[in-house]
Amino acid sequence: MVYLLPKEKYRSVRHLFHDSSFLNIYRSHLEHTPIDKKVYVDNLEEPQTAVIVVIPRLYFGGRANNSKFNTEFQRILFEELIQEFLQNNQHEIDCYLSNIEWLEGVKSVLKEPYFYERYYYEITKIKDENWRDLIPKGYSLEQVDLSLLEKKHLSNYEWIIEEIEENWLPFEEHLKENKGFYLVRDNQEIVSWCTLEYLTDDNEIEVGIATKPEFQKKGFASIVGSATAEYALKKYKSVGWNCSANNIGSWKAAEKIGYERHTEYTKAGCFFNRIDNWIVHGFTQASKKNYKKATECYERVLRAFVDKDPEFEEVVIIREEFPLSMFIFRLSTYYAAITDIMESFKYLRMSLEYGFNNKSTLEEDELLKVLHDKNEWEEILNLLS
Numbered sequence: 001m002v003y004l005l006p007k008e009k010y011r012s013v014r015h016l017f018h019d020s021s022f023l024n025i026y027r028s029h030l031e032h033t034p035i036d037k038k039v040y041v042d043n044l045e046e047p048q049t050a051v052i053v054v055i056p057r058l059y060f061g062g063r064a065n066n067s068k069f070n071t072e073f074q075r076i077l078f079e080e081l082i083q084e085f086l087q088n089n090q091h092e093i094d095c096y097l098s099n100i101e102w103l104e105g106v107k108s109v110l111k112e113p114y115f116y117e118r119y120y121y122e123i124t125k126i127k128d129e130n131w132r133d134l135i136p137k138g139y140s141l142e143q144v145d146l147s148l149l150e151k152k153h154l155s156n157y158e159w160i161i162e163e164i165e166e167n168w169l170p171f172e173e174h175l176k177e178n179k180g181f182y183l184v185r186d187n188q189e190i191v192s193w194c195t196l197e198y199l200t201d202d203n204e205i206e207v208g209i210a211t212k213p214e215f216q217k218k219g220f221a222s223i224v225g226s227a228t229a230e231y232a233l234k235k236y237k238s239v240g241w242n243c244s245a246n247n248i249g250s251w252k253a254a255e256k257i258g259y260e261r262h263t264e265y266t267k268a269g270c271f272f273n274r275i276d277n278w279i280v281h282g283f284t285q286a287s288k289k290n291y292k293k294a295t296e297c298y299e300r301v302l303r304a305f306v307d308k309d310p311e312f313e314e315v316v317i318i319r320e321e322f323p324l325s326m327f328i329f330r331l332s333t334y335y336a337a338i339t340d341i342m343e344s345f346k347y348l349r350m351s352l353e354y355g356f357n358n359k360s361t362l363e364e365d366e367l368l369k370v371l372h373d374k375n376e377w378e379e380i381l382n383l384l385s
Helices: 007-020 024-031 067-087 102-108 146-150 157-164 220-233 248-257 274-287 291-306 310-314 316-320 324-337 341-353 359-364 366-371 375-383
Strands: 038-041 049-054 057-062 092-097 114-122 139-143 180-185 189-197 204-211 238-244 260-271
Touching: 007 024, 007 038, 007 049, 007 057, 024 049, 024 057, 024 204, 049 067, 057 102, 067 102, 092 102, 102 260, 114 248, 114 274, 139 146, 139 220, 157 189, 157 204, 180 220, 189 220, 204 220, 220 238, 220 248, 238 248, 248 260, 260 274, 274 291, 274 310, 274 316, 274 324, 291 310, 291 324, 324 341, 324 366, 341 366, 341 375, 359 375
Parallel strands: 057 092, 204 238
Antiparallel strands: 038 049, 049 057, 092 260, 114 238, 114 260, 139 180, 180 189, 189 204
16 A cells, blocks of 8 residues: 655654665655655555655655555556646656665556666865865855845846755745855856755755856856865765766766765656657667667657657657757667668668758767768768758
């Protein structure tokens, strides 16, 4: 059976997430964070399995091979909770797994889940104590405190507000103390921030960090990250940072500031739309250089398109992030990677038919170099001239 745990009992299931206690996020959601959440358990008196739901994330803890719980929770997720996800414009389920048994157990809850790696970092000393000298002329470093609430005139004000409200509501109470730093350009625009988040009862904290794309690679993450770490190291028992293993920019910024890699862990996810899910599976396989499996996943997507599968009209990734022309182009590169030259050219031509026209991307793609000495290659280039 599956039961909703009363809020006053949230702390009673912390032990079910102990195997991943290096991550504050589990305990913080049970102890501090003010955002709406639900906690599902298999037994109200002596729970062995628990799932924390903070849309769009699920946090799995305790016994993973709890088949009755897993089956019923899957029904609740795909028949009831899905409405809350979609109302919040969330189409993807993002899952933290508190022990290695859930790597298998989550397959009985999600539908065709994909898996990806993340890194967790901790810091004991910042590398550059002279980080203040890095602040360029025309920029100012500000604290995330009550004074921020008076800066509504700044561009990107809501961008930072959305980040801190997950942890520090009500602001009037929590922002009496500094909760991080942000960088302002010409007193007009917030360009980068690093905020404290996921506080635990043991006085451990983590940081979140972001820089607007047009201001990246300017060292701004190092400035706000060093400022926040320097402050936090004096106040908290530990200071952590976690990010995707594929987010090279993030973990390189962490290491530049002085964070050291503590643990690698695995997360899971899936889209409600099965075709979106196939796209992510294909991308994941390609990132591991399993190009044969990547082509198989992408071919499933194309079959759905050709067969006019009703779900294809609701595919979020192609509609919002990954145009069909680029999707087909990417499939051609995967075929090139497994030296299926005929199929690679077939899909290159198809990508052009659907609007692909980026000649520099075509010429610079590493996987397509095996095609450069073929007659058809020049024909493709001429079509883009």
